[in-house]
Amino acid sequence: GAGVSQSPRYKVAKRGQDVALRCDPISGHVSLFWYQQALGQGPEFLTYFQNEAQLDKSGLPSDRFFAERPEGSVSTLKIQRTQQEDSAVYLCASSTRRPGELFFGEGSRLTVL
Amino acid sequence: SQQGEEDPQALSIQEGENATMNCSYKTSINNLQWYRQNSGRGLVHLILIRSNEREKHSGRLRVTLDTSKKSSSLLITASRAADTASYFCATTYYGNNRLAFGKGNQVVVIP
Numbered sequence: 001g002a003g004v005s006q007s008p009r010y011k012v013a014k015r016g017q018d019v020a021l022r023c024d025p026i027s028g029h030v031s032l033f034w035y036q037q038a039l040g041q042g043p044e045f046l047t048y049f050q051n052e053a054q055l056d057k058s059g060l061p062s063d064r065f066f067a068e069r070p071e072g073s074v075s076t077l078k079i080q081r082t083q084q085e086d087s088a089v090y091l092c093a094s095s096t097r098r099p100g101e102l103f104f105g106e107g108s109r110l111t112v113l
Numbered sequence: 114s115q116q117g118e119e120d121p122q123a124l125s126i127q128e129g130e131n132a133t134m135n136c137s138y139k140t141s142i143n144n145l146q147w148y149r150q151n152s153g154r155g156l157v158h159l160i161l162i163r164s165n166e167r168e169k170h171s172g173r174l175r176v177t178l179d180t181s182k183k184s185s186s187l188l189i190t191a192s193r194a195a196d197t198a199s200y201f202c203a204t205t206y207y208g209n210n211r212l213a214f215g216k217g218n219q220v221v222v223i224p
Contacts, residue, residue: 004155033212042201042214043156056210091155101146102212104155 002026004105006092012111013082021077021108025094032075033102034067035091043091049075082112125221132189134218136202137182143205145178146212147187150199159187159200194224 005024013019025032031050035043036059045059051072060067064083069075079086089109093102126132138145144163148156162169162178162185169176175188189196199217206213 031210035214042216045211045213048210050210059211093156101158101161102148102156104148104157106155 004092004094004103006090006105006108008108009106010109010111012113014113015082015084017082018078018080019082019110021079021090021092021110023075023077023092023094023105025073025075025092026103027073029094029096029103030072031095031097032069033093033095034075034077035093036061037089037091037107039088046077046090079110082110084112086110087112122216123219123221125223126192128192128194128222128224130192132192132196132220132222134187134200134202134220135184136186136215137184138202138204139183140206141180143207145176145185146203146205147174147176147185148201148203148214150201150217152198156201189220192220192222194222196220197222 004026007022011019033048034046036046037043047060047067048056049069052069064080066078087110089107091104091107093104095102124132142164144161146161147159149159150156160171160174160176162176167178173190178185199219201214201217203212203214
């Protein structure tokens with residue numbers, strides 16, 4: 001595809017459920033980022049990959065959050081035992097190099113009931 | 114935590130007027146970028162200005178950077194209804210891969 005693709009676009013989960021959010025970056029983009037955006041706020045950094053290596057995961061809010069990019073392309077953000085405070089839009093972005101322009105997907109909106 | 118802070122938070126203007134937003138940051142930066150986000154959509158990159166640059170233009174956009182004051186401004190000239198969106202500044206710091214975003218400015222352009 002031409003852009004960054006994220007799925008699902010919308011996810012409703014009951015508190016305690018596990019969720020998995022997928023990101024397909026632009027082909028050939030080495031860098032991949034995950035951000036969390038609460039309503040009315042700016043995106044907050046979660047984690048960064050360069051190819052398959054997770055170089056920075058300091059933004060992950062708890063050990064319930066886990067991200068992987070096993071083949072250096074598609075990435076998955078997994079949230080275990082979801083809590084209401086996890087409700088947010090999760091944005092994925094990719095880039096050819098750092099620190100340059102980021103190309104964002106449309107986001108996955110997670111609502112935890 | 115947010116590194117950049119935009120001011121003002123919300124701006125409502127008439128079509129054809131200019132819109133100015135400001136952003137401040139706390140430590141020395143590598144570069145500063147501005148992004149636009151339409152409601153319910155992802156962010157779109159507008160412009161990047163490096164720490165050794167003072168001003169940059171792209172179409173109707175003009176960005177300035179004052180590293181002595183640790184601030185930047187984004188000017189949109191001759192605004193259009195389609196410019197209605199949230200605008201975020203974002204910074205990268207030397208030795209750090211992450212792009213740190215501010216809280217955003219909501220701009221409404223009234224036709």
